[in-house]
Amino acid sequence: MSPLSVPFADLHAQYLSLKMEIDRAIEEVISESAFIRGRFVDQFEENFKRLIGVQHCISCANGTDAIYIAMKGLGIKPGDEVITTAHSWISTSETITQAGGKVVFCDTSLDNFTIDPGQIESKITPRTVGIIPVHLYGHPADMGQILVIAKEHNLWIIEDCAQAHLAKYKGQQVGTFGVAATFSFYPGKNLGAMGDAGALVTRDSKLADWCALYARHGGKGEHLIEGINSRMDGLQAAILNVKMPMLKEWTIKRRAIAKRYDELLAGVGDLEVPKASPDVEHVYHLYVIKTANREAIQKKFSENGVGFSVNYPKALPFYPAYAQLGHTPTDFPNAHRDQSRILSLPIFPEMTEVQQDRVVGFLRECF
Numbered sequence: 001m002s003p004l005s006v007p008f009a010d011l012h013a014q015y016l017s018l019k020m021e022i023d024r025a026i027e028e029v030i031s032e033s034a035f036i037r038g039r040f041v042d043q044f045e046e047n048f049k050r051l052i053g054v055q056h057c058i059s060c061a062n063g064t065d066a067i068y069i070a071m072k073g074l075g076i077k078p079g080d081e082v083i084t085t086a087h088s089w090i091s092t093s094e095t096i097t098q099a100g101g102k103v104v105f106c107d108t109s110l111d112n113f114t115i116d117p118g119q120i121e122s123k124i125t126p127r128t129v130g131i132i133p134v135h136l137y138g139h140p141a142d143m144g145q146i147l148v149i150a151k152e153h154n155l156w157i158i159e160d161c162a163q164a165h166l167a168k169y170k171g172q173q174v175g176t177f178g179v180a181a182t183f184s185f186y187p188g189k190n191l192g193a194m195g196d197a198g199a200l201v202t203r204d205s206k207l208a209d210w211c212a213l214y215a216r217h218g219g220k221g222e223h224l225i226e227g228i229n230s231r232m233d234g235l236q237a238a239i240l241n242v243k244m245p246m247l248k249e250w251t252i253k254r255r256a257i258a259k260r261y262d263e264l265l266a267g268v269g270d271l272e273v274p275k276a277s278p279d280v281e282h283v284y285h286l287y288v289i290k291t292a293n294r295e296a297i298q299k300k301f302s303e304n305g306v307g308f309s310v311n312y313p314k315a316l317p318f319y320p321a322y323a324q325l326g327h328t329p330t331d332f333p334n335a336h337r338d339q340s341r342i343l344s345l346p347i348f349p350e351m352t353e354v355q356q357d358r359v360v361g362f363l364r365e366c367f
């Protein structure tokens with residue numbers, strides 16, 4: 001990699017900043033053979049529930065499983081409909097199907113890429129049981145309106161917080177609004193492990209007990225139910241325990257980098273910088289601009305070693321996986337419009353101003 005290149009994210013820089021502590025934690029896990037369950041996992045669950053401010057944390061193998069387990073815990077039945085956003089990573093919708101439900105997509109807000117609460121009610125039928133809002137890119141969904149709708153129609157809410165660790169809506173942390181909330185610790189997430197890891201959090205003790213049982217073969221010794229095997233391993237837990245105290249500071253850095261992008265990119269060509277609602281504290285898992293000039297920018301970035309990504313190339317209803325639903329662009333005009341215009345710029349807590357200035361310089365050259 002040329003010294004002038006700018007990575008999309010720099011996981012190695014983050015490792016180096018904590019190398020001694022992480023190496024020591026890994027050694028401890030190995031010397032105690034605490035690979036599955038054990039004190040590191042117990043400690044992770046304690047730490048994480050305190051961080052989010054909920055009573056229960058069930059660690060599991062990844063963020064996708066967390067959504068699936070939560071839905072199973074809520075007793076989803078075949079034919080039950082779950083409303084979710086047209087714009088997300090596929091984990092959010094595929095788990096609805098796997099849990100036995102039917103996916104019902106809802107369009108997004110053009111302002112912040114999250115589910116448009118104004119369109120949720122038109123998707124509700126007598127079979128609707130729940131809503132899964134996604135705090136996409138780190139911007140909280142409009143939980144105020146979503147809670148009102150859920151209450152009125154007696155629906156549960158599972159928050160998909162995979163991209164939104166520590167984000168806030170009206171001063172309240174995400175992960176505390178729904179009956180359950182799910183997190184991913186995929187390496188590139190705002191709090192990332194060194195492999196797959198996930199967790200679900202909830203205030204509901206019964207739901208927590210059932211989900212823990214289900215994720216661990218329905219109980220040890222006595223199998224009370226048939227479950228699955230979805231565990232966070234000891235190594236990932238120990239690594240996350242080292243990183244967790246840094247998350248606040250990393251989040252502050254992400255927000256500062258985003259603010260600087262906002263300032264430097266104002267008025268550059270047709271670029272639209274991400275809008276954060278005044279109600280929220282955006283944690284910028286991704287910094288996503290919109291432009292009609294995406295191809296030229298991608299070419300310029302590729303030629304100059306600047307990382308970028310498109311999250312995601314299509315809105316979910318338009319992937320082959322959902323062809324059977326027969327959706328057309330007019331069903332989700334906002335998500336469809338965004339899919340051809342979005343571009344995620346490099347952002348990570350260790351990013352330097354020099355790196356950021358290079359990204360901005362190349363963007364300017366495209367107009």
Ligand SMILES: *Cc1c(COP(=O)(O)O)cnc(C)c1O
Pocket residue numbers: 062063064065088089091092134160162163183184185186196197198
């Ligand atoms: C990353 C992600 C997930 C799933 O997480 P994994 O740990 O990769 O299984 C779910 N939803 C969203 C929105 C994500 O970004």
